[in-house]
Amino acid sequence: MxxxxxxxxxxxxxxxxxxxxxxxxxxxxxxxxNQAGRREFTDANLDFIDLITCLKDTGMQLAEIRHFVExxxxxxxxxxxxLNIFKRQQQAVCNQIKQAKQHLAKLDxxxxxxxxxxxxxxxxxxxxxxxxxGQPIIIDNxxxxxxxxxx
Amino acid sequence: MxxxxxxxxxxxxxxxxxxxxxxxxxxxxxxxxNQAGRREFTDANLDFIDLITCLKDTGMQLAEIRHFVExxxxxxxxxxxxLNIFKRQQQAVCNQIKQAKQHLAKLDxxxxxxxxxxxxxxxxxxxxxxxxxGQPIIIDNxxxxxxxxxx
DNA sequence: GATTGAGTTAGAGTATACTCTAACTGTTAT
DNA sequence: ATAACAGTTAGAGTATACTCTAACTCAATC
Numbered sequence: 001m002x003x004x005x006x007x008x009x010x011x012x013x014x015x016x017x018x019x020x021x022x023x024x025x026x027x028x029x030x031x032x033x034n035q036a037g038r039r040e041f042t043d044a045n046l047d048f049i050d051l052i053t054c055l056k057d058t059g060m061q062l063a064e065i066r067h068f069v070e071x072x073x074x075x076x077x078x079x080x081x082x083l084n085i086f087k088r089q090q091q092a093v094c095n096q097i098k099q100a101k102q103h104l105a106k107l108d109x110x111x112x113x114x115x116x117x118x119x120x121x122x123x124x125x126x127x128x129x130x131x132x133x134g135q136p137i138i139i140d141n142x143x144x145x146x147x148x149x150x151x
Numbered sequence: 152m153x154x155x156x157x158x159x160x161x162x163x164x165x166x167x168x169x170x171x172x173x174x175x176x177x178x179x180x181x182x183x184x185n186q187a188g189r190r191e192f193t194d195a196n197l198d199f200i201d202l203i204t205c206l207k208d209t210g211m212q213l214a215e216i217r218h219f220v221e222x223x224x225x226x227x228x229x230x231x232x233x234l235n236i237f238k239r240q241q242q243a244v245c246n247q248i249k250q251a252k253q254h255l256a257k258l259d260x261x262x263x264x265x266x267x268x269x270x271x272x273x274x275x276x277x278x279x280x281x282x283x284x285g286q287p288i289i290i291d292n293x294x295x296x297x298x299x300x301x302x
Numbered sequence: 303g304a305t306t307g308a309g310t311t312a313g314a315g316t317a318t319a320c321t322c323t324a325a326c327t328g329t330t331a332t
Numbered sequence: 333a334t335a336a337c338a339g340t341t342a343g344a345g346t347a348t349a350c351t352c353t354a355a356c357t358c359a360a361t362c
Contacts, residue, residue: 038328057254076275086258086265090262101248103244104245118234176349188311
């Protein structure tokens, strides 16, 4: 079972332009052609494209990915180099997740801050340094624009 | 206390080129100039630059960030819009973390796979579809290149 | 007062990753 | 056999985010 470039585009979500671009950039030297010169992708090829996508999405540049592909084409002699590439990328993604969580903490604070400000009707009523996620948000009821309902 | 553009570059890790570029792109309309026309950054400005960096690092484009800055400059009338921007970005980062974790699972599998392959000396000895993280990695000792020490 | 150093601008150049166009070819349906 | 369609290439164009250069200004030091 093989797939045309259009079918692969559908399956992967990449455009045919992008797939041909990747091929030209040396990211897919394993894709065979039929007698008419058209690409015929196998299931193994699709798996490899998924891997390329994984590496790209985790911040690896196309040039580095091409390098990895070249190593993979050379067979067992490059096993250790490839292992190290994955170890490095693994570490990189761990750091990315750590950083993303820090960013998320900041965004969480901003949401709480702006929720309080919306509630009060003005930023002036909301205390504190917007940049300190740990800090409690205090509303100065004197400065409210929208009045609070008495209980 | 104010800081020159060079001091801000040191503090933030951005280059002076980048800081001026951001200013030109309308990301820092709040930065004041001294009588000589030089930028004078306040601590509040530094905090805002940190926020810009947070938004950029979580995938927001400079054009969107400029839009947010414009809203912020308009004051309380845009509080809700700004709240919604942060809510959307919060959700975006959650998804990014989820995706990164999936990528990491794939990379973890690759590391285990290549570790086994390095150990065996050849990929041929390592079983299974490299693309299925759940699958156990089995080594065919018949195909080993480096022999295992007998116990 | 000249030099050094850090700032200013406008605008050109670069890197990366696509994205599209034009001209052409081979396969399939009418 | 002709039209429609999906593929092919080389090469140009675009988007985004910087990155640098040139020419100039201002403040401080020798």
